[in-house]
Amino acid sequence: MSFTQVAALFCLAATVLNLTGLAIAALRLRRPRGLLAVSPAAPAVTIIRPLCRINNYERETLASTFALDYPNYEILFCVEDADDPVVGLVHGLMAAHPKVRAELLIGQDRRTANPKLNNCLKAWEVAGHGWVIMADSNVLMPRDYVQRMMARWRDDTGLVCSMPIGSHPGNFWAELECAFLNTFQARWQYVGESLGQGFAQGKSMLMRRDVVEAGGGLLRALGAELAEDAAFTKLVRAAGLHVHLVDMPFEQPLGRRRVQEVWSRQARWAMLRRLTFPVMFVPELLTGAFFPIVAGIYAAWQADLNVAMVAVGLAGLWFGGEILLARRAGWHVSSRLLLACALRDCLLPALWLVAWLRQDYVWRGNAVKVQPVMAEELD
Known part of the structure; x- marks a missing residue:
């Protein structure tokens, strides 16, 4: 030849x-036909949102946490530095929504090499419910966010997650980020799940405490990797369970981006993939x-x-x-x-x-x- x-x-x-x-x-993607109803047996959920500085659309994404159509949930915001400008924004949102159980946890806990995980440890230790969602601060949550996560839980599920879908790009470099996030990375994640090889994406993750604790606990199981989503993938597979994806991913509003931001983020993710799944x-x-x-x-x-x-x-x-x-x-x-x-x-x-x-x-x-x-x- x-x-x-x-x-x-x-x-x-x-x-x-x-x-x-x-x-x-x-074929795998299913656009919602209206809001999902809440099941009468809906369990209580803790939502952990790590914070660091104010991103584009930060007010909108954090405010969406308070507007969920779910009967029993608490929000634990985590930040390392009391002088971080996002602290004032969170206090204002908490004051504007006094009926929603929310708490801001401040402090450093450098027990792993993963800065994001370190920020979340304090919330994990005080979370009041057995079902936990970890969601980045730049995820825009629809009103039925929790229902849509719960709807994908099966008997063989160890984790439900959603990759970010870029929206509202403010310039060409944000368009480039949409090209990476949406029809490339999200597409191949759905292909992997369809082939029984689903893997986690750290933007939105629904888990059960007992599954995490059986895998060694948050510190040892997730701290063993630089990327918490890679650690979750390994934990779930070791338990003989699967990572499942939501039927339609949630938005991450982008705004304006600099080319260096997009490149640095994609390079970081590539380095972590190379390290964790060479x-x-x-x-x-x-x-x-x-x-x-x-x-x-x-x-x-x-x-x-x-x-x-x-x-x-x-x-x-x-x-x-x-x-x-x-x-x-x-x-x-x-x-x-x-x-x-x-x-x-x-x-x-x-x-x-x-x-x-x-x-x-x-x-x-x-x-x-x-x-x-x-x-x-x-x-």
């Missing part, structure tokens, strides 16, 4: 795999359209075909399919999204290389070294 034939077959196989993934995600991370080099389209162009050139038409046709299949998925799901679509998807796929190989070459990153002022955590460090 000639190199040209290999290139053509690779292009064809990768394109078919991409379209199959888009189709699986489209075997699964290796094939990520070949994800995206960059290599398949280059291979298709080469094969077309060698076969004396119209290279421009082949390139346009392949781009239409790859990126047009993503636009169709976004429209079906009701996610953000704009004229700039096609360009953002193309730029994203050009960046994927560079992100893959960075994940292997870099050993540290800075997350919200915390310097983190990308290395395995020893069990004795958590004692």
Whole structure:
């Protein structure tokens, strides 16, 4: 078999795999038809929201926690520094909603290498209910947020989660973040779940305390990894359970983004995936359209075909399919999204290389070294 034939077959196989993934995600996603009703047997829930500074749309996302259509829940906000500007915002929201049980917990607890987990430990220790949701501060919660999480719990469930779906982008770099979050990362998470290989995403996670405690407890089980979602994935699989995803993910309003913000976040996530699931991370080099389209162009050139038409046709299949998925799901679509998807796929190989070459990153002022955590460090 000639190199040209290999290139053509690779292009064809990768394109078919991409379209199959888009189709699986489209079939798996289910847009809600109105608010989900609350079950008469709905259990009490603790919602833990770690805070650090004020993000875009912070008031709207935190205020959504107080407007849930759920009969029995408490909110535990966590922040390390009493001088953090988000403290005043939370106090104002708590004063405006006195009927909702909410508490702001302040203090540092540096017992693991994961800054976010450290921030949540104080809430875990005082949570009043057996069902717990951990949700990042930039998640916009619909009124039936808890019901939609609970609706995905099954007998074989160890965790229900939702990846973030970027919305309200304020500039092109936020469009690029939408391209990463929505039709790329969210799509492949649904594909993984459909194949019985669901994995956690730390934006919104519903869990039961007894499952976590059986896996070693929050400190030892989750502190054993730099990323709490990777730790949860391993904990759940070790228990013979599964990670399930909500039928329709929740929004993360973006606002304006700087290119460095988007790059740093994606590089950090790539480094953590490389550290926690290295075997699964290796094939990520070949994800995206960059290599398949280059291979298709080469094969077309060698076969004396119209290279421009082949390139346009392949781009239409790859990126047009993503636009169709976004429209079906009701996610953000704009004229700039096609360009953002193309730029994203050009960046994927560079992100893959960075994940292997870099050993540290800075997350919200915390310097983190990308290395395995020893069990004795958590004692």
